[in-house]
Amino acid sequence: MRLSVIILAAGQGTRMRSLLPKVLHRLGGRPLLAHVIDTARELKPDSVHVVYGHGGDQVREALADSPVEWVEQADQLGTGHAVDQVMPRIAGDSVVLVLYGDVPLITAATLAPMIKQAGRGKLSVLTAKLDNPSGYGRIIRSANGKLVDIVEQKDAGTEQLRIREINTGFLAAPAGLLRGWLQKLDNRNAQGEYYLTDIVGMAVDDDVPVESATAADTDEILGVNDRVQLAHLERVYQRRLAEVLMRAGVSLADPARFDQRGELEAGSDSFIDVNVVFEGEVRLGERVRIGPNCVIRNATLGDDVEVFASTVIDDARIGNACRIGPFARIRPETELAERVHVGNFVEVKKSRVAAGSKINHLSYIGDTRMGAGVNIGAGTITCNYDGANKHVTDIGDDVFVGSDTQLVAPVKVGDGATIGAGTTVTRDVPAGQLTLSRCAQKSIEGWSRPVKKKP
Ligand code: UD1
Numbered sequence: 001m002r003l004s005v006i007i008l009a010a011g012q013g014t015r016m017r018s019l020l021p022k023v024l025h026r027l028g029g030r031p032l033l034a035h036v037i038d039t040a041r042e043l044k045p046d047s048v049h050v051v052y053g054h055g056g057d058q059v060r061e062a063l064a065d066s067p068v069e070w071v072e073q074a075d076q077l078g079t080g081h082a083v084d085q086v087m088p089r090i091a092g093d094s095v096v097l098v099l100y101g102d103v104p105l106i107t108a109a110t111l112a113p114m115i116k117q118a119g120r121g122k123l124s125v126l127t128a129k130l131d132n133p134s135g136y137g138r139i140i141r142s143a144n145g146k147l148v149d150i151v152e153q154k155d156a157g158t159e160q161l162r163i164r165e166i167n168t169g170f171l172a173a174p175a176g177l178l179r180g181w182l183q184k185l186d187n188r189n190a191q192g193e194y195y196l197t198d199i200v201g202m203a204v205d206d207d208v209p210v211e212s213a214t215a216a217d218t219d220e221i222l223g224v225n226d227r228v229q230l231a232h233l234e235r236v237y238q239r240r241l242a243e244v245l246m247r248a249g250v251s252l253a254d255p256a257r258f259d260q261r262g263e264l265e266a267g268s269d270s271f272i273d274v275n276v277v278f279e280g281e282v283r284l285g286e287r288v289r290i291g292p293n294c295v296i297r298n299a300t301l302g303d304d305v306e307v308f309a310s311t312v313i314d315d316a317r318i319g320n321a322c323r324i325g326p327f328a329r330i331r332p333e334t335e336l337a338e339r340v341h342v343g344n345f346v347e348v349k350k351s352r353v354a355a356g357s358k359i360n361h362l363s364y365i366g367d368t369r370m371g372a373g374v375n376i377g378a379g380t381i382t383c384n385y386d387g388a389n390k391h392v393t394d395i396g397d398d399v400f401v402g403s404d405t406q407l408v409a410p411v412k413v414g415d416g417a418t419i420g421a422g423t424t425v426t427r428d429v430p431a432g433q434l435t436l437s438r439c440a441q442k443s444i445e446g447w448s449r450p451v452k453k454k455p
């Protein structure tokens with residue numbers, strides 16, 4: 001059986017009040033449409049077609065890498081018209097599955113049985129029972145419970161408006177039959193649109209069985225029309241991701257205050273405190289502890305790493321048993337070997353730090369190669385930028401750098417060197433010696449403080 005998926009995404013989304021096309025608004029850091037395309041691909045279809053209209057160029061550009069076919073619907077004349085735009089590209093012996101670019105949480109598990117039904121020559125419609133069915137098309141069943149029609153809210157009578165079973169919009173049909181039905185659609189209805197839903201009545205007339213399917217969870221069928229609904233679905237989505245993590249052996253202080261915007265892999269017995277944001281691709285080892293209010297982006301953290309509150313780690317590799325933060329910033333292209341300590345108000349950029357080195361307080365380390373067992377005193381700064389170019393600071397093993405030292409790059413510090421506090425290092429520092437640049441301390445005997453003059 002061949003499968004073609006059609007994703008409708010031509011609507012304008014006026015209620016978002018946004019210049020951005022609706023399907024490009026983000027859920028879990030990715031466009032709504034990207035989620036739907038992913039779900040479509042899970043079903044291993046022969047083709048995926050996206051019907052676009054409003055903001056089309058922007059949508060195509062944002063998802064240029066997606067393996068989909070783009071079909072333009074210049075005027076939005078209705079859902080039936082939208083699907084019909086794709087039919088010339090679909091083989092008659094396929095099954096067609098219709099998805100929506102603004103209904104991002106639908107799962108492959110819900111859709112698979114519908115595809116099976118359509119594969120057996122039936123029309124399959126995904127329905128749901130809602131406490132508040134307002135706005136949706138209503139499912140009309142015959143006395144013996146058969147699905148016989150769908151009536152849009154705006155075309156429904158008072159009795160029909162009381163029906164709580166609604167049309168989610170998702171359907172699957174044999175392509176040959178669907179093509180014939182779409183050709184017969186008209187727009188004589190309250191909205192003057194070509195309704196996809198009218199094919200149900202046609203299937204009944206043609207004695208084609210109409211089956212209904214249901215989603216395990218009603219959140220799956222919810223669409224995004226405004227930012228309130230988007231925020232609701234974001235929480236539902238985050239809750240799903242949080243549950244996957246927790247079931248994999250990771251503890252979350254509060255799954256309601258967890259945000260994953262990308263891929264996150266985590267070893268067992270790790271702990272994530274509240275309000276941590278993960279972005280891009282993040283991998284955590286085992287027994288990692290992340291404190292509250294951290295942002296971790298495109299990073300790999302080894303086993304037993306501890307990240308304390310309010311730390312930002314961006315595009316970095318952190319070795320086993322490192323301790324970072326609170327209030328530390330690890331910037332791109334940083335590699336910390338095992339057991340490195342980076343403390344409060346320390347910024348590390350594009351630097352490699354070998355095992356067991358400590359940069360515990362108020363320092364800037366940039367463009368630096370640092371050996372093992374180094375101790376960097378509070379307030380140390382690598383002066384890596386001369387106003388035009390960046391230069392490297394090279395620090396050997398077992399170096400001790402006194403507090404408030406400036407290392408004016410390019411500069412090299414030999415193994416085992418000690419640098420006195422307050423030193424401005426402008427030339428290479430020899431191994432194993434004490435180096436300092438400091439005026440001799442003096443005291444002035446008999447000196448007295450100035451006294452405030454009387455007015
Ligand atoms: C549609 C269904 C309704 C169902 C509801 C579920 C029809 C006639 N009605 O109504 O039974 O309960 O969805 O949300 O199908 N779109 C296009 N091109 C168009 C028109 C729509 O691409 O010409 C896209 C929109 O971008 C949107 C989707 O199709 O993603 C649904 O369109 P919308 O106008 O919102 O349909 P509803 O009136 O909500």
Ligand code: MG
Nearest residue numbers: 011135223225
């Ligand atoms: Mg709608």
